[in-house]
């Protein structure tokens with residue numbers, strides 16, 4: 001990733017921060033974009049990134065993020081559309097506001113980011129886009145109907161974009177993480193132990209274990225990989241566990 005220019009949305013926390021840190025360790029120049037200005041500035045200062053406050057649900061802000069990054073660095077090598085939100089609720093109790101927010105950020109944000117970066121990369125003739133989905137997209141969870149739907153949509157969108165952009169030298173892939181201990185995990189006593197037990201591998205992931213997958217998809221080592229959904233979930237969606245009978 002030496003000297004490559006990388007944008008990471010949702011880079012103030014969790015997987016986005018871990019991705020930004022790993023990219024910088026590999027020699028990249030990284031722009032963190034996040035709606036949380038205070039955390040974004042602090043993280044960017046701590047890890048040696050630049051920060052642009054961005055609401056990925058606003059197409060104009062995403063266009064400005066991408067065009068500003070290209071104006072600053074001259075090119076864009078990697079776009080990680082990673083920002084996401086969740087509202088956990090039974091489907092019958094899910095509000096219009098919660099639906100709109102998840103669709104706008106999780107699906108809209110990935111579309112706006114893929115379109116803006118894709119235009120620049122198609123013009124350059126190179127680039128890699130890595131979109132964050134979830135293993136909930138292919139194996140949905142109770143009380144996460146809308147969230148899971150947005151993540152399935154991210155995978156389908158990315159595969160279609162991969163087909164369209166491959167002849168232009170641009171790769172588009174998704175990463176589908178399983179449960180990670182990040183700001184997205186509800187702050188409930190004992191939750192970590194419960195989440196650990198749900199993973200066949202025995203513990204919920206550290207975001208850095210996902211960032212390694214993002215790095216592979218973004219890097220030249222992955223230069224023949226496009227339209228792929230890389231599931232990293234400790235075996236959680238590999239199949240059913242025995243029920244002991």
Ligand SMILES: NC(=O)c1ccc[n+]([C@@H]2O[C@H](COP(=O)([O-])OP(=O)(O)OC[C@H]3O[C@@H](n4cnc5c(N)ncnc54)[C@H](O)[C@@H]3O)[C@@H](O)[C@H]2O)c1
Nearest residue numbers: 010013014015034035055056083084134179180182183184
């Ligand atoms: N944590 C998990 O178990 C898990 C599992 C599968 C997938 N994911 C996905 O991983 C991605 C990263 O989540 P995380 O677990 O690191 O959570 P996190 O809450 O720690 O980080 C999400 C980041 O996105 C930012 N963000 C939220 N809305 C935004 C907006 N409108 N514009 C810009 N930034 C915004 C937040 O400020 C935050 O910094 C998300 O897409 C999430 O859906 C998480």
